[in-house]
Amino acid sequence: MSSRESILAAVKQNQPSLSPLPDISMFKVSEVDIALKYTDTFTGIGGQVFTLTLLDAIKEIIPVHFDISKRMVTTLQELSDIAELISLDAEPHSYDDVELAIIKARFAVAENGAVWLTEDVMGQRIIPYICQHLAVVVTESSLVSTMHDAYAKIASEDYGFGGFIGGPSKTADIEQALVLGAHxxxxxxxxxxxE
Structure with missing residues (x-):
């Protein structure tokens, strides 16, 4: 038996007994206005929120806030007249010049402003990370209060790749200055x- 095998066997033999997960029901938060809480949190971390009643209203906002002369992509068929539909068959590197990506989130978290994205709503895994500007469509009914609620929600989902994105990328470790769009x-x- 090799050193590695003996170490792994010793670890396997000396596992602690299983114990039940702690009760976290005391952390349950009942938001009076979850949409307002989400908006306040998300704008507080450097994001921008537009509350709309119709998805088509996005078409009026995009030209005012983004450079429409540059490449825009989307996963939403309803927006295919203003942005190129993301292709699953395209080489991911071909999206290196995307100015604006518009995708739909599965849900969003009021506690920290994060949106939950899985690869089926991203179109391509690289899209929300490589674009210059990211726009995400979230339905008000999909908002959850806390990360506890979020993890309970995704525990029963079947997904290959997913991630929480909370606002524009940022860092504050360079000379104690907040830099948006760092990475x-x-x-x-x-x-x-x-709705």
Whole structure:
């Protein structure tokens, strides 16, 4: 038996007994206005929120806030007249010049402003990380209060790749100055759709 095998066998033999997960029901938060809480949190971390009643209203906002002369992509068929549809068959590197990506989130978290994205809503895994500006469509009914609620929600989902994205990329470790767009999108916009 090799050293590696003997170490792994010793670790396997000396496992602690299983214990039940702690009760976290005391952390349950009942938001009076979860949409307002989400909006306040997300704008507080450098994002921008537009509350809309119709998805088509996005078409009026895009030209005002983004450079429409540059490449825009989307996974939403409803927006295919203003942005190129993301292709699953395209080489991921071909998206290196995307100015604006518009995708739909599965849900968003009021506690920290994060959106939950899985690869089936991203179109291509690289899209929300490589674009200059990220716009995400979130339905108001999909908002959850806390990360506890978020993890409970995704525990029963079946997905290959997913991630939480909370606002534009940023860092504050360079001379104690906050820098937005440090290693990902320069800006992040959420279109919050009231149903």
């Amino acid at each position: 990902g999108p320069l800006s992040m916009t959420v279109f919050l759709i009231k």
